[in-house]
Amino acid sequence: MHKFADMASRPRSGIIGTGFMGAVHARAVRGAGGTVAAVAGSSFAKAQAAAGTFAAERAAESAMDVVLAPDIDIVHICTPNHLHAEVAAVAIAAGKHVICEKPLTTTTADSLQLAQAAAAAGVLTAVPFAYRYYGPVREARAQVAAGRLGRLRLVHGQYLQDWLASPEDTNWRVDPVQGGASRAFADIGVHWCDLVEYVTGERIAALTARLGLAEPMRRTPSGAVADRGNEDIAVLLLTMQSGAVGTLTVSQVSLGRANRLSFSLDGSDRALAFDQESAELLWIGRRDGIEILPRGSASTLVAAQRYDAVPAGHPQGYQDCFTALMRDVYARLDGDDIDGLPDFQDGLRAAHLTDAVLESHQSGSWVEVGI
Ligand SMILES: NC(=O)c1ccc[n+]([C@@H]2O[C@H](COP(=O)([O-])OP(=O)(O)OC[C@H]3O[C@@H](n4cnc5c(N)ncnc54)[C@H](O)[C@@H]3O)[C@@H](O)[C@H]2O)c1
Incomplete structure (x- = not known):
């Protein structure tokens, strides 16, 4: 202890x-x-x-x-x-x-x-990649691990926000010195990559990325108008270790999208999809139709149940993810064998992905992602 x-x-x-x-x-x-x-x-x-x-x-x-x-x-x-x-x-x-x-x-x-x-x-x-703590995300990981997806063929998704849509919108993040050389990808795109790698149990092996500046003359928090900044938009093509291909769209200038983090994993036997703005649900696509699996359903796999703080039908949310992460921090400190607590290695992984995105944008080429 x-x-x-x-x-x-x-x-x-x-x-x-x-x-x-x-x-x-x-x-x-x-x-x-x-x-x-x-x-x-x-x-x-x-x-x-x-x-x-x-x-x-x-x-x-x-x-x-x-x-x-x-x-x-x-x-x-x-x-x-x-x-x-x-x-x-x-x-x-x-x-x-x-x-x-x-x-x-x-x-x-x-x-x-x-x-x-x-x-x-x-x-x-x-490192709080806290979206891992939604029950349906754990359920998706458990279903992939149990082989229910079949062979992964395609990964696709988006992380869209709109809070920097206007040229007048500003924050310390738009300053590359404070935020970093990458903004939209390093700020939110890394969440999507972490989630997809965690759920699938495999890594993004290579990617090609293009970055967009929706507002090249964005105002900085000090009031100055900067003639360059870090990106508002990132679009990626990617390949997973298994050879599955994928796409990701990241934006902080997509009107009406407050925090749309969603992914779809399309396998040979079923597809699994999750949308952070409807985070109580896991969407399952099969040849004979679709199924919507709410958090806490009797048919969920055991792995998801640890993250049910309240019974099914009583919605949980973003804050609950952070509370669950803290519970896992304490459990780990008590010596429990806890799956999925994102740590500095995962933070380092996100840095490698960010490097690959910046390098690919510069070179216009595919880049293999460092481990
Ligand atoms: N995990 C997530 O889902 C998630 C979500 C949002 C932000 N973040 C990350 O959290 C961090 C903070 O982001 P935020 O949205 O809370 O920003 P914020 O601007 O709301 O808060 C930053 C705080 O840091 C304080 N600060 C600045 N300089 C300081 C100093 N020298 N000493 C002590 N405090 C200082 C500021 O006063 C401010 O209160 C960023 O790294 C951001 O990327 C993570």
Whole structure:
């Protein structure tokens, strides 16, 4: 049994970042039975305000104040992408477990260094590819593993958002220094790739990608108009290890698509499809018709049931995925053999995929994806 800083052996979390993800992590920690011991933001005033809404025990002066605090067991990094690497490295060196948001870092070299350092230190790591925690996604993985799909022939899907559709829409992500050289793919496309590789149990072997700038003159958060930025759109052709072929469309400028992450795996015996905006359902296509399998149905395979927090017919959602991920973090720390907790190796994998996408766009060629 892992011994935590708290006398009652409950893991104590320190959250760095007070925005969207900081709040999601705080709710997940509390929902899974942990304690939000401290929160740090870009200023102490922001940390103080967040300490209230996150139900944190204290506001911290800075990220390093959280990372080095002796009473923190798990460091959550929920800041803009370019700030992940240094904080994660110091946290690992301090012997902390680290949950770092995706993309793990803005360079593959940094992601590799972190994955190696964490393995050498023996600390637990996680990168919240949290869509793995929908019950129907686990059901799809179980059905593929049980051979129900037959031979995988075709993978296709999309990850579409619209929150950056206007030239006036901006965020730190549009600045390549803060967000990274790739935006739409590294920000959301990697979620789709992680999901498809996790569900199929095989990797994307090679891809060719083209990137699009819908708004070449996009405004940066500081108000300046930048004449170049990272991509709004990515389109990919891909081949899986088995030889199955596929397509992926990624966009953050597709009007009306708030968060449409969907995939279809078309096999020789059946097809399986999942759409994050209808996340309670797994669509099954067969020669004799279709079946819609709701989460919690009696006919689901055992593997999916761990992720049923409430009975069938009571919808679960995005936040529940993060809470389930935190439960698995605690279970892993308790020594349980947990399947599917995405870690720094998965973050490194996403960095390799991002490199391949950028390289392919530059060269106009197919690129084999590094392992
Ligand atoms: N896993 C997912 O599904 C998912 C979803 C959204 C975002 N993310 C990732 O989470 C991270 C944060 O994204 P977000 O949407 O919450 O962004 P956000 O802009 O809402 O929040 C970022 C926060 O970081 C804080 N911050 C900035 N500099 C800081 C510093 N030096 N020290 C401490 N805090 C600082 C800001 O004040 C802000 O509160 C990104 O890496 C993003 O890619 C992951």
